[in-house]
Amino acid sequence: MLNPPSQMQLQTQRLATMIRLPSKQSTECRYSEFIRDNVLAVVTTTFPLFYAQFSHQQLACMLDGFMAKHGAFEAEFHQIATEFVRFLQKEQSNSTDFVSPQQLALLEYEWVTFCVEIDANSSKITDFNSKDDSLQLNPTLKLTQVPFLVHQDSVTFLTSDRHLVFYGVFRNQEHHIVSQRLRNIDLALIQLLIEQPDLTPAQLQQVVNQKNIHFNVIEWVQHFSELGLINRQFLGE
Secondary structure, three states: OOOOOHHHHHHHHHHHHHHHOOHHHOOOOHHHHHHHHHHHHHHHHHOHHHHOOOOHHHHHHHHHHHHHHOOOOOOOHHHHHHHHHHHHHHHHHOOOOOOOHHHHHHHHHHHHHHHHHOOOOOOOOOOOOOOOOEEEEOOOOEEEEEOEEEOOOOEEEOOOHHHOEEEEEEEOOOOOEEEEEEOHHHHHHHHHHHHOOOOOHHHHHHHHHHOOOOOOHHHHHHHHHHHOOEEEEOOOO
8 A cells, every 4th residue: 555544554653663662561462472473483493503592581682672673574484584684783783792793603604504495496416427527516505604613403613713614505406404514625626616617527637736736536526426515417418
């Protein structure tokens, strides 16, 4: 409605004001409780490692801040997750004490994994049979640098930002999310495949040899093909 009646505008503003009140003050507004429960469900489901870092009271303060300060225009599940990340990024830049830089990095990492999970792209068969296969990176691959080590159900924060870790996050052909820690050589080879897609393993080995690096590219391609990070395509397909 482009020009809603003034009475409707007033009622909408009152409802929005009640919804944005802190949780202890908005108990009479059932819709506010519904929205808070919805946002909390998004946070717990999408960002479980981040969620585990905080007490119930700390999370309630975050939700109060999100409801009171952040204006989101869409209410889909994935949009709420993105808006929650944007809210805490903004709060961090304003030096508020909702989260530490490391905790924000964890939230952003889990947001990356969530984006990979809902990515519309799909990976191809990753079996590797020939040095003449054309190599392509998994189209869902995202590279991220983080100040922690990722375990199955937890993370270990690093004591120094000088020792950041790279992970490649992607969805394999079984639709499982894989988070693979990457070495410098892995990053270098991935960057080559980004810059020069469809290289063959032999061509990739030649580039490595030209840089006087002693490294078996064939074994590397075999390993990362099995993981699903690299897709291969027969020449002529």
